[in-house]
Amino acid sequence: MQLSERSFNVVADVFHRVSGIRLVPAKRQLVIGRLQKLATEKGLSSLDEYVDKVIKAGDERELVRVVDRLTTNETYFFREPAHFEFLADMVARRRPGQEFRVWSAASSSGEEAYSIAMLLADKIGLSGWKIVGTDLSTAMVDAARKALYPMERARNTSPQYLKRFCMRGSGPYEGQLLVSKELRANVSFEQANLMQPLPDIGKFDVVFLRNVLIYFDADAKLDIVRRVSPLIKPGGYLFTGHSESLSNLPTGLTSVKPAVYART
Ligand SMILES: C[S@@+](CC[C@H](N)C(=O)[O-])C[C@H]1O[C@@H](n2cnc3c(N)ncnc32)[C@H](O)[C@@H]1O
Incomplete structure (x- = not known):
């Protein structure tokens, strides 16, 4: 055509x-x-x-x-593993008693949110944490809620996590995996446009804003980061994709590692 x-x-x-x-x-x-x-x-x-x-x-x-x-929705489990190592360290240092909350902002079909969920379930247990995933695309939000994926997307997932947190499909679901009900119970998804007023979803210890800023010009990128930042708890972090630097932008956040910014 x-x-x-x-x-x-x-x-x-x-x-x-x-x-x-x-x-x-x-x-x-x-x-x-x-x-x-x-x-x-x-x-x-x-x-x-x-x-x-x-x-x-x-x-x-x-x-x-x-x-x-x-929209470009490419994603997979445990993409950019350095962020998951950083998150594991953070969880080990967390103040006990407070719910640990993570926002996957631009969650696509949900693999990022469920990767975080596997790590938190491993380090904290099946309660005491919550993950919210949001995306512009309603089709992606629907897919994320289903939590059914081609096995191929889990190529970076450890066999232990696969065994503990996913069910292997058989028959018509051969070659697919379903994220376990226990993990899904702590993960929710909703449609949200980062260009519009953000939904009222509370405050977070970590915000994953990865592989989406790359599509925006500098003004839009700065505007998004400035509106997302107040949703990060003081002492919390913003993760961007490793190809998405904020270094030249007056975001008010402190760069602590490649693609990791602190709200001090
Ligand atoms: C490449 S995926 C990134 C997925 C995941 N964060 C990762 O790093 O693997 C980019 C996602 O950003 C979403 N997106 C694009 N523009 C957006 C906007 N204005 N508001 C919210 N999400 C948006 C797309 O629908 C897509 O699912």
């Missing part, structure tokens, strides 16, 4: 308005690949028609589907 420059600009504007992410012209082919299924489902044979008849009409439900298709 083709997508004219004019239609591409319409899609890019809508996506930027909703998500804060700018689609550069070089992404035109990617947009075609991701949206053509939506056009076909509407019985339309061209993407320009889809843009004119559906996107421009502003149907909210369809816009959610467009945004879902255009």
Whole structure:
């Protein structure tokens, strides 16, 4: 399918308005690949028609589907392991008695949140901690709640954790894993857009804000970090992706290690 420059600009504007992410012209082919299924489902044979008849009409439900298709959701269990080592140290030093709370902000399909859950269950036990996962994409939030994954996504997970915290699928679920009910009980997911006022989800010992800031320009990145920071308890930490430095931005946080920032 083709997508004219004019239609591409319409899609890019809508996506930027909703998500804060700018689609550069070089992404035109990617947009075609991701949206053509939506056009076909509407019985339309061209993407320009889809843009004119559906996107421009502003149907909210369809816009959610467009945004879902255009976000990049790649993730896997125990991605960027240095953060999990840091977290394990933090947990060992924590003040007992207080619930340990972690926010996976941009949780995608939930692997990050459940990796944190495995570590906390191992170090603290099955209670005394809570994890909240949020993501812009409703499709990803639904997937995270299901907690069913291709085995391949757990390639960085220790065999001990797999055995303790996951069930191996069989029959129609062959090659998949389901995160255990005990872990799921302490992990919740909801839809939230980092570009909009943040939901009332309490304060956190650690916020994982990883592999999402990369999509925003410096102003949007700073704005997000400044609004997320007050949700970190004093003495708590913000983790970003290792390719997402905040070093040149006046965030008010203190850099303590690569991709680890403290709220002092
Ligand atoms: C590459 S995934 C990162 C997942 C996980 N944090 C990790 O590091 O593996 C990026 C996620 O950011 C989400 N996202 C993009 N823009 C967002 C926004 N404005 N608000 C909330 N989430 C957003 C996408 O839907 C996607 O699931």
